[in-house]
Amino acid sequence: MSEGVDPDFESLLEFIKESRGFDFTGYKRSSVQRRVERRMQQIDVTSFAEYLDRLQVDQDEFTQLFNTILINVTAFFRDPEAWRELQQEVVPGLLAPKTRGESIRIWSAGCASGEEAYALAILLAEQVGPEEFRRRVKVYATDVDEDALSAARHATYGEKDLQALPEDLRAKYFERNGTRFSFRGDLRHSVIFGRNDLVQDAPIGRLDLLVCRNTLMYLNAETQAQVLRRFHFALNPTGVLFLGKAEMLLSHSRLFLPIDLKRRFFRKAEQVDPGQRFAVAHGRPEDGPPGHEVRLEDETLLHSPLATIVVNADEVVATTNQRAEAQLGVTKREIGRIFTDLDLCQRVGGLRSAYDDVRRNRSPMWLHEVQFSRSATETLFFDIQLVPLDGEGSGRPSVAVFFSDVTRYQRLNGELQTAQRQVETAYEELQSTVEELETTNEELQSTVEELETTNEELQSTVEELETTNEELQSTNDELQSMNDELRERTVQLDEANDFLESVLGSLRTAVVVVDTELIVRAWNGQADDLWGLRSDETIGQHLLNLDIGLPTERLRPLVRGALNGDGDGALRIEAINRRGRTVRLAVSASPLRLRHSGPTGAIVLMDQAGETTEAEADPPDPSDPAGPAPTP
Ligand SMILES: C[S@@+](CC[C@H](N)C(=O)[O-])C[C@H]1O[C@@H](n2cnc3c(N)ncnc32)[C@H](O)[C@@H]1O
CATH class of the missing domain: 3.40.50.150 (Vaccinia Virus protein VP39)
Structure with missing residues (x-):
């Protein structure tokens, strides 16, 4: 494929520029062409026209092509x-x-x-x-x-x-x-x-x-x-x-x-600023063929990516360029008008006074991120550089005003700041969440520690309880055997009781047992028959308070004698039995002894000698206040 200008290759570059906004026309032609050809070889395409057709139908091919042309080779600290x-x-x-x-x-x-x-x-x-x-x-x-x-x-x-x-x-x-x-x-x-x-x-x-x-x-x-x-x-x-x-x-x-x-570091040249370049454009060439330079400079100004207005020493707009028209609405018609009369000077804050300063001081000035409302809905931001021209003259200088559109970066900066604020807020929220989590964690930690201690305590309580349980178990065993013994004793007691009751019940004599206070402790069936009172009515009552037909004042010394350990005593008395008949009774009282101790009560036996009518009854012996003399 050829090195010279190939109309098909130019059409291809034009197509890429229009469809994808990539302008490779400004790249070294031979190198771009070589790279496009390399790509074409890889996919067996033999002409630029055919490749253009391919790009039209296959959008992915753009990516491949750009990867081939735009070489992304790079490294940290390269060179x-x-x-x-x-x-x-x-x-x-x-x-x-x-x-x-x-x-x-x-x-x-x-x-x-x-x-x-x-x-x-x-x-x-x-x-x-x-x-x-x-x-x-x-x-x-x-x-x-x-x-x-x-x-x-x-x-x-x-x-x-x-x-x-x-x-x-x-x-x-x-x-x-x-x-x-x-x-x-x-x-x-x-x-x-x-x-x-x-x-x-x-x-x-x-x-x-x-x-x-x-x-x-x-x-x-x-x-x-x-x-x-x-x-x-x-x-x-x-x-x-x-x-x-x-x-x-x-x-x-x-x-x-x-x-x-050698290392390719450059600094900005101080004097060679666009101002001087424009001074050359306006008829004071420094070198080279003047006509050619002037044409080139005018061309450059016309196509400059910066909106530019040049104001002459009489403050009249000398020239403007395409960008000035497109971005600021300053057209060629404004040439010849006084610069400060332009609508632009009213709408761009600080421009007029900066312009006056530059003319007065003859030194360049910058205005940064100046706002300009192009229409009701569109606002642009510019960095503006004002450069004095004709620097050596004695009168006021001409001034070149360059407008660099920084709207995109201003917006980017705004978005960046918003994003940064959002990130900061998110970070702060995260921070407080982390702090909350840390606090929760600490609380959890202490809860866990508390639980661990409680667990320890419970553990030892369980051990104590186990010991207590074992002790209770053996106490229980002891109680069980005591209970068994008691049950056995109770059975024995019941048997003894039954035996005693049947002994008492079988006696033909009325038997009453009292304690030392003369409270009735036993009352057998014969006593029941004799006096007409059941044992449940008499047991627990004072013997001498019982409503029976016994002359209690005669009975008292007999019982007291037995209680005092004076031995057995007996007397004959007449009493009124439950049928209201007068009966003759042989009453004796013996001390009640429990094994080797002294008397703990008295046993009173009342034996009926026979019933008498009232006429038959012995009159009481007036010489014996306690009644008839006891029988031996
Ligand atoms: C070889 S790399 C250089 C990378 C890095 N500067 C270095 O030296 O390691 C060239 C880069 O320039 C980029 N590039 C090519 N044309 C460009 C353009 N018109 N504007 C901006 N970047 C461009 C390519 O995409 C590629 O990433």
């Missing part, structure tokens, strides 16, 4: 010597003039799968410490390739990818997840990824360090020049540009001055 210089010389030089807490902005343009961006993060964190890093540093990392960006956002790499990293840095900045290693979450938040096409999109501004390595080299000289102009605009006055080993500043070398040409 170590240059990175060493960055660490030892360049970054300290950038940090030195910064005040405490001042932000540090870095852009990794063409970051591929993120290694370069994280390497920058590590380098900065090593210099300022993780705390300061989180507070001050932002590493913006962009690429045109979405697949590469999504890999970069994951921040996870294999062991082989980290080979270039010293062991201590790996341990410090990566956490192992199985066989993979993830970049530290707390520092990850400061690395912000986004899609940016260097050829078409506005740059990220106010940079201290712009790292664009092994990316520009794929672009042709013209496109490189265009990108470098944006880089120049994007860098702070003291900012540094860090290119790849194989990259030279092929054009626009006047925009940058080498710090170290």
